[in-house]
Amino acid sequence: MIGHKITVLSRTCVAFLGTVALVVLIVDPVCAGEVLNAVKARGRLHCGVSAEIPGFSERDPKGQWQGLNVDFCRAVAAAVLGDGDKVDFVPLKASNRFPALQARIIDLLVRNTSWTLTCEAVLKIQFPAVLFYDSQAFLVPAETDITRLAELNGATVCVEKGTTHLRNLKDYFRTHEMSVNPLMIDSASEFAAALLDGRCSACTADASQLAATGLQAPGTPLAFRILPERISKKPLSPAVWGGDQEWTTIVRWVLYALILAEEEGVTRDNVTTNVSPKPPGDWLALSGEQGKLAEAMGVRTDWAVRAVKAVGNYGEMYERNLGRGSPLKIERGPNRLWTEGGLMYAPPVE
Amino acid sequence: MTDLQIYLTLVTFAVVIGVIALDLIDMMVAGLLGVCILLVLGIIEADDLAAALRIAAGPLSLLFGGMVVARVLAKTGIFERVGKLYLRATAGSGKRFLLLLVLIVAPTCAVLPNATTVILLAPVIIRVAQELQLDFVKPMILTAIVSNSAGMLTLVGDPATFLVGSSIGMTFGQYLQKVSLGGLLAVLVIIPLLPALMPQIWHARSNVPAETVDAPIERPGFVVLGLLILGLMVVLFLIGEELPTRIVPPAVAIIAATLALLVIYAVRIEPLDNVMRDLDWKTLIFLGAIFVLVQAFSKTGLLQGMGLTLNRWFGSDFALVALVLLVGIGAMSCLLANIPVVAASLVMTKGFMVAAEAVPDVALAGGFTDWPAATLPVFIAMMFGATLGGNATLVGASANIVSVGICAKHGQQVSFSRFLRYGLPITVAQLVVSAIYVMGLTWLSR
Numbered sequence: 001m002i003g004h005k006i007t008v009l010s011r012t013c014v015a016f017l018g019t020v021a022l023v024v025l026i027v028d029p030v031c032a033g034e035v036l037n038a039v040k041a042r043g044r045l046h047c048g049v050s051a052e053i054p055g056f057s058e059r060d061p062k063g064q065w066q067g068l069n070v071d072f073c074r075a076v077a078a079a080v081l082g083d084g085d086k087v088d089f090v091p092l093k094a095s096n097r098f099p100a101l102q103a104r105i106i107d108l109l110v111r112n113t114s115w116t117l118t119c120e121a122v123l124k125i126q127f128p129a130v131l132f133y134d135s136q137a138f139l140v141p142a143e144t145d146i147t148r149l150a151e152l153n154g155a156t157v158c159v160e161k162g163t164t165h166l167r168n169l170k171d172y173f174r175t176h177e178m179s180v181n182p183l184m185i186d187s188a189s190e191f192a193a194a195l196l197d198g199r200c201s202a203c204t205a206d207a208s209q210l211a212a213t214g215l216q217a218p219g220t221p222l223a224f225r226i227l228p229e230r231i232s233k234k235p236l237s238p239a240v241w242g243g244d245q246e247w248t249t250i251v252r253w254v255l256y257a258l259i260l261a262e263e264e265g266v267t268r269d270n271v272t273t274n275v276s277p278k279p280p281g282d283w284l285a286l287s288g289e290q291g292k293l294a295e296a297m298g299v300r301t302d303w304a305v306r307a308v309k310a311v312g313n314y315g316e317m318y319e320r321n322l323g324r325g326s327p328l329k330i331e332r333g334p335n336r337l338w339t340e341g342g343l344m345y346a347p348p349v350e
Numbered sequence: 351m352t353d354l355q356i357y358l359t360l361v362t363f364a365v366v367i368g369v370i371a372l373d374l375i376d377m378m379v380a381g382l383l384g385v386c387i388l389l390v391l392g393i394i395e396a397d398d399l400a401a402a403l404r405i406a407a408g409p410l411s412l413l414f415g416g417m418v419v420a421r422v423l424a425k426t427g428i429f430e431r432v433g434k435l436y437l438r439a440t441a442g443s444g445k446r447f448l449l450l451l452v453l454i455v456a457p458t459c460a461v462l463p464n465a466t467t468v469i470l471l472a473p474v475i476i477r478v479a480q481e482l483q484l485d486f487v488k489p490m491i492l493t494a495i496v497s498n499s500a501g502m503l504t505l506v507g508d509p510a511t512f513l514v515g516s517s518i519g520m521t522f523g524q525y526l527q528k529v530s531l532g533g534l535l536a537v538l539v540i541i542p543l544l545p546a547l548m549p550q551i552w553h554a555r556s557n558v559p560a561e562t563v564d565a566p567i568e569r570p571g572f573v574v575l576g577l578l579i580l581g582l583m584v585v586l587f588l589i590g591e592e593l594p595t596r597i598v599p600p601a602v603a604i605i606a607a608t609l610a611l612l613v614i615y616a617v618r619i620e621p622l623d624n625v626m627r628d629l630d631w632k633t634l635i636f637l638g639a640i641f642v643l644v645q646a647f648s649k650t651g652l653l654q655g656m657g658l659t660l661n662r663w664f665g666s667d668f669a670l671v672a673l674v675l676l677v678g679i680g681a682m683s684c685l686l687a688n689i690p691v692v693a694a695s696l697v698m699t700k701g702f703m704v705a706a707e708a709v710p711d712v713a714l715a716g717g718f719t720d721w722p723a724a725t726l727p728v729f730i731a732m733m734f735g736a737t738l739g740g741n742a743t744l745v746g747a748s749a750n751i752v753s754v755g756i757c758a759k760h761g762q763q764v765s766f767s768r769f770l771r772y773g774l775p776i777t778v779a780q781l782v783v784s785a786i787y788v789m790g791l792t793w794l795s796r
Contacts, residue, residue, distance in 0.1 A: 041352035096658055098711050099701030103655035122715040161707055 035107050035240070035247040036298050039080055044088050047073035048106035051091035052189045054212035055322045055330070056112055056132075065089050068321040069110040071311040072131055072238060072255065076108060079254045079303035084310030093187075094162035098123060101241050108251060109239040112206060114164055124242035128252030131237055132322075133334040133343055135230035136168050137207040139214070141195050142225045146202070149229040153178040158200035160188045168232040169204050188213065195224065202227075206234050211328050250297055256346035257286050257304040261313035263337055263346065268312035271305055282349040293349070314344060355393050356650045362387050363643055367685050370745060371766040377745070378632045381639030394646050405690060406641035408509070408600040409465070409748050410634055415603020416466035417629045419583060422610040424473055425619055426576040427567065433477035437558055440482065444554030447482060448544050451475060451489055452496050456537050459500035460507045462587050463599055464749040467497050470580075472756045482556040487762050488548045491772050494753035495741045496540065499780065502533025502737050510692040510736040517696055518729050519719025529730055532787040536738055536780045543779060547772050575613045579606055633755035637687075637748055644690040653682075653694040657701025666706040668724055669792040672731035673785055675699065679732055680781050683739030684746050692736045699728060727792040734784035742777040744769040 039045050049057035049069050057067040074084035090106050101109050115127040138157070140146045159166045161184045173180040183200050185191065191203040191213045203210065207226060214224045238255070240248050261271070264283040286304040294301045311317050322330045336342025366384035370377045388394045423429065440447040459467045475493055479486035501508025505515045505525035515525055545552045567573050583606035590597035597605070615622055664670045675695070682691050703709050708725050712718055721729070740747030744754055744766050754764040
C-alpha cells in the first residue's frame with residue numbers, strides 16, 4: 001500500500017516536472033533550421049525592425065507600419081510568399097536585435113544595422129547588400145553658436161545605448177586630440193528632449209536618424225541643425241544569421257531586383273505590364289524569363305515582379321519614405337544609382 | 351523547423367519520457383522508438399544525426415572505455431581485494447558504508463569522468479553491499495548522485511561545468527575560488543538526508559566475515575598489466591590535455607579499452623567475444639538515442655529564444671535571473687542530458703546578457719571572456735542547475751543510466767520511480783543550498 005502511494009507520488013512528480021518543463025519551453029516558440037522552408041511553411045515572414053525611426057520603421061496613427069526598412073521586409077515577403085502583407089514586424093531595441101536573430105525569433109533583421117567586419121567575422125552575421133548609405137553626424141539645437149565639430153571639445157554628447165556610435169565618437173575625439181563626455185540615452189527618440197532640457201550639447205547618431213529627430217521635436221523641425229562633418233561610414237544593411245546561404249541570396253537579390261528595376265525604368269505601376277524601356281535587360285531575366293533561376297533560389301518565378309509590385313523600385317521606395325515624398329526630405333546623395341553618380345549598384349543577373 | 355514540427359518534437363519527447371517514467375516499455379526501446387518517430391516525420395535528418403553523434407561521441411567513448419577496462423579488471427581479482435579493504439573499513443556498519451562511499455566517490459569524480467568512475471567503482475560497492483547483506487541498488491543510486499554532484503568540485507569535474515566555465519573564460523583557479531565551495535556544499539548536503547532516505551542501510555549492523563587469507567594470484571603478469579592500464583588511464587585523464595599532442599578524456603578511454611582488450615587477447619585468459627558480450631550495450635544505445643532526441647529538441651530553438659523573454663520579464667535583475675536559471679535548467683536537466691541543455695542555455699544566457707546591455711554584441715560569439723563580475727552568478731547558477739538537476743531522475747545524467755544498467759546486470763531492475771524516490775529529495779535540497787550560495791555570490795559581487 002505504502003509502495004503504491006510512493007509510486008503514485010513519484011508519477012505525480014514526473015508529470016509535474018514534465019508539465020513545468022513544457023510550459024517553460026512553449027512560452028516563446030521560435031524557429032530554427034532552413035529559414036526559407038520555415039518562412040514558407042509558416043506563411044509569414046518575421047522581420048525585426050525598430051519601432052521608432054521615422055522614415056525607416058514606425059507605426060502611423062492607424063498602427064500601420066511604414067518606412068524604408070518596413071518596405072524592404074514587404075518586398076522580401078512578396079518575393080517569397082507572393083504577398084507583401086504577409087509580414088510580422090517585430091520591434092526590437094538595438095541591444096535585442098542580434099540575440100533575436102541568433103535565436104531565430106526573426107528571419108530577417110532590417111533595423112539600421114551597420115555592415116561591419118566584426119559582425120560578420122565574430123558574430124557570423126551576413127549582410128546581403130547595402131540598403132542605405134548613411135554616416136554618423138551630430139545634431140545641435142539651432143539656437144546655439146556651434147557650427148563645427150571642433151566647437152564640441154569638452155562638451156557632453158548624447159549617444160544611444162547598444163550602438164557603434166559611442167566607439168566612433170570616442171575614436172574621433174581621441175584622434176583629433178579633443179575630449180568629450182558621452183551620455184548614454186536609452187533610445188534615440190529621447191534625443192530631442194535631451195537637447196532641449198540641456199542634458200547634452202549635441203547628439204550623435206546616423207544622419208538619417210538625426211533628421212528624423214528634428215521632426216519629432218516639439219514645435220518646428222527648424223529647432224535643430226545637423227553639423228556638416230561626418231565621422232564614420234554607416235552602410236546600413238539587412239542582416240541574416242550566417243550559415244543559410246540560400247536565404248542570404250534571396251534577401252540580397254530582392255534588394256538588387258529593386259535597384260535593377262529602377263535602373264531599367266520598371267516601376268510599381270508598369271511592372272505588371274511587363275513593358276521595359278530597355279529590353280532585353282537584367283530586369284527581363286529576373287521578371288520571369290529565367291524560371292531556372294527562381295527554381296534554384298527556391299522562390300516562385302514572378303518573385304521580382306511581386307517585390308516591385310509590393311513596394312515599387314528602389315527609387316520609389318526611397319522617395320516615398322526618406323526623400324521628396326516624405327517629411328524628412330533627405331537628399332539621395334550616395335544612395336543614387338551608380339549611373340547617376342551614386343553607390344547603388346546591382347551585379348548582373350547573368 | 352516549422353511550428354508543427356516543434357510541437358511534434360515536444361510531444362514525442364514527452365511521450366518517450368512518460369513511457370519510461372511509467373515503465374510501460376523498456377527504456378532503450380522507448381528511446382529508439384522516439385528516434386524512429388522523429389526520423390519518419392522528417393524532423394531529424396542525416397545532418398542532425400551527425401550533429402548528435404558529434405556530441406554523443408565523447409560521453410559514449412568514456413562509457414565504452416570504462417566498461418571494457420572494468421570488465422577486464424574484474425578478471426584480475428583486484429575488485430575482490432579492494433572490496434575486502436572497504437569491507438573491513440565499514441566494520442559492519444551501514445552508516446560507515448554509506449559515508450565511506452561518499453568519501454571515496456566524491457574526490458574520484460572531482461578529477462575523473464563521472465560515469466567512468468561509477469563503472470570502475472561499482473564492482474567494489476556491490477561486493478561490499480552483498481557482504482554486508484544490504485540491498486545494493488540504493489548505494490548504486492547514491493554513487494551516481496554523488497558522482498554527479500562531485501563534478502561541481504573542480505572546473506574539469508563535469509563536462510557541463512567545463513562547458514560553461516570555458517565559454518566565459520573561467521580558469522581552474524577562479525573556479526576553485528568562486529564555485530568549488532558551492533560544489534562541496536552540494537555534496538555535503540546529501541549526508542544528513544541519508545538516514546531518512548536509506549534508513550535500513552544507515553542503521554544496519556552486520557557481522558563482517560572473518561578475515562580470510564587471499565587466494566594467491568594465478569596470473570600476476572595479467573594483474574600487473576591490468577593495473578598499469580588503469581594507472582595509465584587515470585594519469586592520462588589528469589594530464590592528457592596538457593600533453594603536446596592533446597589527448598582528451600574520451601580518447602583516453604578508447605586507448606585504455608584498446609590496451610585492455612590487447613592484454614586479454616595476449617594472455618588468452620578468455621575469448622574477446624566474452625568481454626564484448628558482457629558490455630552494457632543497452633545503456634550505450636539508450637544514451638545514443640537520448641542524444642538524438644535532445645538534438646531534435648535543441649533544433650527547435652526554444653531554449654535559445656528564451657534570452658529575450660528573460661530580459662522582458664526580469665530586466666537586468668541578475669540575481670532573479672540566476673535563481674530562475676538555477677530552477678529552470680535544473681528542472682530541464684532532470685529529463686534531458688545536461689550537455690546539450692547547457693549548450694543551448696549558454697546561447698540563451700548570452701542573449702539575455704546582451705539584451706540587458708551588460709555586455710556588447712560581440713559577447714554572443716564564442717571566445718568573449720570580458721564578463722563583468724555581476725554576471726558571474728548567473729553562469730554559476732547555470733552550472734549548478736545543469737549538474738545537480740540531473741540527479742533527480744534515472745535519465746537525468748549518464749552516470750545514473752550507467753548505474754541503473756549495472757544494477758540490471760546484477761539482476762535488479764531499477765524503475766524510474768524508484769530512482770526518483772531518492773534522486774528528487776536530494777536534488778531539491780541541493781538546489782536550495784545552491785540558490786543560497788548563488789545569492790551569497792551575487793551579494794558579494796555588488
